[in-house]
Amino acid sequence: MATGLASLIASGTRLWLDSVDPGLVREARAAGATGATSNPVIIADLVKGGRFNDRIAALAATGIDDGGVAWALTDELVAGAEVEYLGVWEASGGDDGWVSFELDPLIEDPALPMTHDERVARYVELGLAWSRGHRNRMIKVPATAAGIAALEPLAAAGVPLNVTLLFTHAQVEQARDAIWRGASRLPSLGSFKSVYSVFVSRVDVWAAKQAPDLSAAARGQTAIVNAKRIWNANRLFWQRHPTPLAQSIVFASTGVKEAGADPCLYVAALAGADIQTNPPATNRAADESGREFTRQVDRLPPADVLAELDARIDGARMGTELLAEGIAKFVAPQHDLLALVRAKRTA
Numbered sequence: 001m002a003t004g005l006a007s008l009i010a011s012g013t014r015l016w017l018d019s020v021d022p023g024l025v026r027e028a029r030a031a032g033a034t035g036a037t038s039n040p041v042i043i044a045d046l047v048k049g050g051r052f053n054d055r056i057a058a059l060a061a062t063g064i065d066d067g068g069v070a071w072a073l074t075d076e077l078v079a080g081a082e083v084e085y086l087g088v089w090e091a092s093g094g095d096d097g098w099v100s101f102e103l104d105p106l107i108e109d110p111a112l113p114m115t116h117d118e119r120v121a122r123y124v125e126l127g128l129a130w131s132r133g134h135r136n137r138m139i140k141v142p143a144t145a146a147g148i149a150a151l152e153p154l155a156a157a158g159v160p161l162n163v164t165l166l167f168t169h170a171q172v173e174q175a176r177d178a179i180w181r182g183a184s185r186l187p188s189l190g191s192f193k194s195v196y197s198v199f200v201s202r203v204d205v206w207a208a209k210q211a212p213d214l215s216a217a218a219r220g221q222t223a224i225v226n227a228k229r230i231w232n233a234n235r236l237f238w239q240r241h242p243t244p245l246a247q248s249i250v251f252a253s254t255g256v257k258e259a260g261a262d263p264c265l266y267v268a269a270l271a272g273a274d275i276q277t278n279p280p281a282t283n284r285a286a287d288e289s290g291r292e293f294t295r296q297v298d299r300l301p302p303a304d305v306l307a308e309l310d311a312r313i314d315g316a317r318m319g320t321e322l323l324a325e326g327i328a329k330f331v332a333p334q335h336d337l338l339a340l341v342r343a344k345r346t347a
Contacts (some may be wrong), residue, residue: 004287005031008271011295014096016250016277020077021046024280025084031287036081037100037140037162037197037252037277040333043074047340060345068130069341070334074101075130082136089136094191095245100162101130102140105330119146126155138162138195142330143171145321148178155182160193162250165326167203168319169230172196176237176247183243183247193245195275198230199253200266202322208258211312218308220261221301225309226270227251231274231297248274255279264289272297 002010007016009032017028017034021043028036046052052073059069081099089097103126106112107119114122123146127139139154140162141147147163154161155178163175175196183192203223207214211222231249238247254266254276262268263285270276272295278286286293300306 003290003292005283007291008267008274008276008286011271011293012273013271013293014248014275016098016275017283018252018277018279020081020099021280022077024082025081028280028283029084031283033283034092034096035085035100035275037102037250038044038074038078039102039164040105040330042336043070043077044333044337044340046077047073047337047344049321053344056341056344060341066338066341066345070337071104073341077114078137079134082134082241086136093245094136094193098138098160098162098193098195099136100138100140101134102164102330103127103130105142105327105334108142108327109331110145110158116146116149119144119310120149121295123147123305124153125152127159128157131159135319138193138229140164140197142327143175144327148174151175151178152182155179155194156185156187157182159192160191162195164197164252165270165323166196166198166230166321167322167326168226168315169233170316171319171323172198172230172234176234180241189243191245192243193247195232195248195251196230197250197251197277198227199322199326200224200227200251200270201208201253201255201257203227203318203328205257206318206322207313210314210318214312215305215308217301218305218312221305222309222313225300225306226302226315227266227270228252231270235273246274250275250277252277255282257264264291264293267291268296269296271295 013032017033020038059072078101085097107122131139138160142165166172179194200223207222236248251270267286271293
């Protein structure tokens with residue numbers, strides 16, 4: 001009987017690593033992971049560790065500014081992970097083996113004097129530039145107003161897309177519809193690929209603050225029910241609009257936030273389909289647990305629990321507030337990364 005990550009993969013889940021740390025990428029690939037993702041927090045944490053000081057110095061010596069150094073290093077780390085997963089991409093015909101490259105979070109920095117149209121144009125420009133020449137690189141775009149507006153032209157240009165900072169079905173639907181409009185303009189859907197990163201644990205953190213008196217049966221179920229409903233709606237949409245490659249949900253932010261909580265809570269509850277991007281610590285906990293993970297993604301709690309959640313959780317408010325929070329959590333680490341590069345090049 002398979003246990004740990006082997007059983008998770010056997011249940012139907014594709015496992016992507018939430019890191020582009022070269023060592024962790026190799027470790028995850030050996031454990032069965034078939035893709036990886038990156039974001040500003042991941043890159044900043046890698047730089048803080050000091051392992052890339054020599055590379056930062058070498059890039060700085062070329063005369064590029066702090067931003068240029070940060071993005072060159074990000075590009076190299078993501079490209080390195082792409083090499084590890086290229087064989088998966090080739091064997092799957094482009095359906096798996098992707099590594100996500102997140103576009104500049106500072107496009108959404110409220111301190112920058114950019115209009116909506118300028119933000120949209122910047123996303124499109126960067127998406128085209130950073131995807132060029134990369135067979136298994138997926139461009140990650142946030143579900144902000146400007147990000148959503150950039151999805152149609154990017155999809156129409158054939159750019160593989162990972163939409164991030166998604167928290168509600170309405171947000172996923174808006175992103176998916178924009179991408180489908182763009183994809184419908186392609187001469188062929190043969191290589192059309194998109195995924196939708198639905199954040200999980202942050203939803204439960206929000207719900208615990210907004211509805212602290214949920215019943216014992218409903219407490220801790222908001223994120224799981226929300227993610228499962230989004231997964232099913234996405235499955236039904238693509239059944240009606242079949243494409244050669246899968247257009248999948250990515251269950252993101254699967255590390256638990258509550259102290260003492262089962263570290264495999266979301267891994268277990270969402271097992272059985274599509275993709276999980278788990279942090280390295282969550283993968284280790286799952287693999288060392290000795291548990292057998294089985295398909296649970298299509299199993300919902302009893303009707304009374306669903307009714308309670310529907311009555312108590314304001315989905316529209318949740319989506320708006322968590323998106324704003326998510327933007328701030330990505331903008332700040334990008335500023336931190338630039339400051340780290342600046343400090344290391346002048347040390």
